[in-house]
Structures are given as C-alpha cells and as structure tokens.
Amino acid sequence: MTESIALLGYGRFGRALSGLLLVAGIPHRVFEPRQDDVPDALRAPTLAESVEGAGLVVLSMPVSGMRSVLEELRPRLSPAQTVLDVGSVKVRPVQVLASVLGRDIPWVGTHPLFGPASLARGDLPRRTVVCPNELHPEAVRKARVLFERIGCEVTELSPDAHDALMVRTHVLTFFLAHGLLKAEAGKDLPFAPPSFQPVARLEEYARLEVPHLFGVVQSENPYARDARVRLLEALTQLHLGCDSGRSGAPEPVAAPPGLTEVRECVDALDRELVQLLNRRAQLIQQAAHLKAEHGLPLPDAEREASLLETRRQWAAEQGMDADDTEDVFRAVLRFSRRAVPTGSR
Numbered sequence: 001m002t003e004s005i006a007l008l009g010y011g012r013f014g015r016a017l018s019g020l021l022l023v024a025g026i027p028h029r030v031f032e033p034r035q036d037d038v039p040d041a042l043r044a045p046t047l048a049e050s051v052e053g054a055g056l057v058v059l060s061m062p063v064s065g066m067r068s069v070l071e072e073l074r075p076r077l078s079p080a081q082t083v084l085d086v087g088s089v090k091v092r093p094v095q096v097l098a099s100v101l102g103r104d105i106p107w108v109g110t111h112p113l114f115g116p117a118s119l120a121r122g123d124l125p126r127r128t129v130v131c132p133n134e135l136h137p138e139a140v141r142k143a144r145v146l147f148e149r150i151g152c153e154v155t156e157l158s159p160d161a162h163d164a165l166m167v168r169t170h171v172l173t174f175f176l177a178h179g180l181l182k183a184e185a186g187k188d189l190p191f192a193p194p195s196f197q198p199v200a201r202l203e204e205y206a207r208l209e210v211p212h213l214f215g216v217v218q219s220e221n222p223y224a225r226d227a228r229v230r231l232l233e234a235l236t237q238l239h240l241g242c243d244s245g246r247s248g249a250p251e252p253v254a255a256p257p258g259l260t261e262v263r264e265c266v267d268a269l270d271r272e273l274v275q276l277l278n279r280r281a282q283l284i285q286q287a288a289h290l291k292a293e294h295g296l297p298l299p300d301a302e303r304e305a306s307l308l309e310t311r312r313q314w315a316a317e318q319g320m321d322a323d324d325t326e327d328v329f330r331a332v333l334r335f336s337r338r339a340v341p342t343g344s345r
C-alpha cells in the first residue's frame with residue numbers, strides 16, 4: 001500500500017513535487033500557512049492535521065524555518081513516520097533533523113536537483129541526492145523508493161560531499177547570475193552575439209527563478225564563502241592581467257626542465273636558416289643575371305630536377321625522408337625565385 005505524504009510547504013518546489021505525486025498517484029496532503037492557493041482536495045487545515053496518518057513528512061520550506069516547524073511537530077510524530085527535507089544544502093538541515101528528531105523519529109536529508117523550470121523543459125535525468133544516514137537506514141530506503149516512483153535517478157552522497165559539490169555548481173552559478181544582473185550586463189541590448197546566450201540565460205535565471213534560493217545556497221552552505229572568494233580572486237587576477245597588457249588568459253603551462261634551452265637552440269638554428277635562405281636568394285639572383293647575359297633559359301627545368309635529385313640523395317645519406325626533403329627544397333626554390341627581381345628571371 002502506498003504511504004500517504006504530508007507535504008509541508010507549497011512554494012516553488014512544493015507545488016512541483018505535488019504535481020509529480022499526483023501524476024504518480026501518490027496520496028498527499030499539503031500544509032502551507034501563508035498561501036491559500038493550495039487546491040481544496042489537497043489542503044490540510046493545520047500543521048498537526050497534515051501529518052496525521054502520513055507515512056512520510058516532506059519539509060519543503062526554507063532551511064531557516066525548519067527547526068521551529070520540527071519542534072512544533074515533534075510531539076505529534078511517531079517512529080512509524082519518516083521526515084525528509086528537500087533543501088538545496090544538506091549539512092545544516094541534516095544537523096537540524098538530527099538534533100530535533102535524533103534516534104527516535106526516522107529522518108533523512110534529500111536534495112531533488114530539479115524544479116518547475118527543469119520539469120517544464122522535460123530535462124532528464126531527473127536526479128535526486130539522498131544522504132545516507134546510519135541512524136535511520138530504513139528512512140534512506142524509503143526516500144529512495146519515493147523519488148524513484150516519481151521518476152528520479154537517486155544518488156547517495158554524504159551531506160558534506162553534497163555541499164562541497166554544490167559549491168562548484170549552485171553557489172557559483174547563482175553568484176555569477178546575480179553579479180551579472182547587478183552589473184546590468186544584458187540590459188536593453190539591441191542585439192547580442194550568440195556567445196552571449198549562456199549569460200542571458202543566467203541573468204534570466206537570477207531574475208525569475210531563484211531570488212529566494214540565492215540567500216539559501218550562499219549563506220547555508222558552509223563551503224560557499226570560500227568558493228566565492230576563490231572566484232573573486234580568479235576574476236581579480238584576470239582583471240589585473242588585462243590591465244597590465246598581459247592577455248589575462250590562463251598562464252601557459254610551465255615548460256618541463258630543459259625544454260627552454262632546446263627551444264633557444266631551435267630559434268638560433270632557424271635564424272641561421274633564414275640568413276642562409278637570404279644568402280641563397282642572392283646567389284640565385286647572380287645566376288639569373290649571368291644566364292640573362294648569355295641568353296640561357298629561365299627557369300631551367302633540367303637544372304631544378306637534378307638539384308632536387310641530389311638533395312634527395314643527401315637526405316637519404318643522413319637517414320632522412322627523401323620525399324619530405326624534396327618538399328622543403330621545392331619551397332626553397334619558390335622562395336629563391338621570388339626573391340629574384342622581376343625581369344631578371
């Protein structure tokens with residue numbers, strides 16, 4: 001038999017979850033103190049009544065409000081019920097659940113990584129993180145079953161690992177999104193290049209979707225501050241790099257030992273090669289003058305063919321590829337010819 005659910009909170013996520021529960025045919029009652037737009041068929045008149053007979057109690061509310069609701073509920077809950085939260089951070093809510101419900105009432109921390117926007121887009125997979133919990137392994141199993149029934153892939157992560165991971169996504173995403181909004185990056189643009197699209201999406205996200213989430217992920221994730229500082233430092237470095245005429249792009253990877261010296265030798269050799277090419281072009285010019293004086297053909301195909309053939313042989317004697325060497329000398333011939341002033345060819 002499907003356990004009935006008490007859904008406490010009918011905000012942005014609560015509403016979305018209720019929709020999924022309805023589709024999956026999971027009975028639930030909703031308690032939301034501030035809103036009267038809960039459908040009559042789902043509405044529970046009081047907090048106490050909402051949890052009566054419910055197998056699962058889902059806290060869909062800001063982390064800051066959880067403790068007082070749990071304390072109010074605590075005397076009405078039985079060990080047969082399981083309480084779970086759906087907050088975007090996990091270390092702090094799990095501490096609250098553990099401190100108010102302890103060993104007596106089963107509880108588990110979860111984070112559904114979806115909401116109305118991704119549901120509307122039909123994004124898949126629909127992922128939910130469930131935090132393993134030694135005190136209440138059965139609660140973890142129940143949460144997994146619930147989320148799988150509403151079409152989620154469930155991943156188990158400790159609260160700590162979860163928050164550390166979210167720092168690299170949620171925390172930085174929302175921070176950047178609100179920063180771009182404050183900087184009015186996309187305001188009143190007549191048009192924008194396609195590369196601006198991700199930024200436009202971020203700004204829109206900050207404006208429409210997550211105003212309330214911004215505070216939660218920034219102030220309730222214990223790793224958030226460090227991550228913001230690291231990002232600001234990286235941006236400052238880029239900024240100073242741009243100011244000082246350096247590109248501001250990532251520094252090239254340091255060369256392994258010895259490579260710099262080898263590169264210096266290659267540079268010196270190429271310099272000699274350029275000087276030799278210049279010297280060669282001058283000799284070809286002299287040859288052209290001499291040929292012109294004696295009415296000999298310019299260019300001389302026979303001479304070029306025998307010249308290439310001897311270079312092939314020299315290359316073979318050195319253990320080099322004759323074809324590749326011929327390619328280089330064909331380019332050298334072109335270069336030397338072009339270096340000869342027009343008219344003397």
Ligand SMILES: O=C(O)C(=O)C[C@]1(C(=O)O)C=C[C@@H](O)C=C1
Nearest residue numbers: 088112113114115116117118119
């Ligand atoms: O799909 C949406 O509407 C969401 O905003 C989902 C979203 C997000 O992508 O940031 C919002 C908060 C949750 O903690 C996880 C996911």
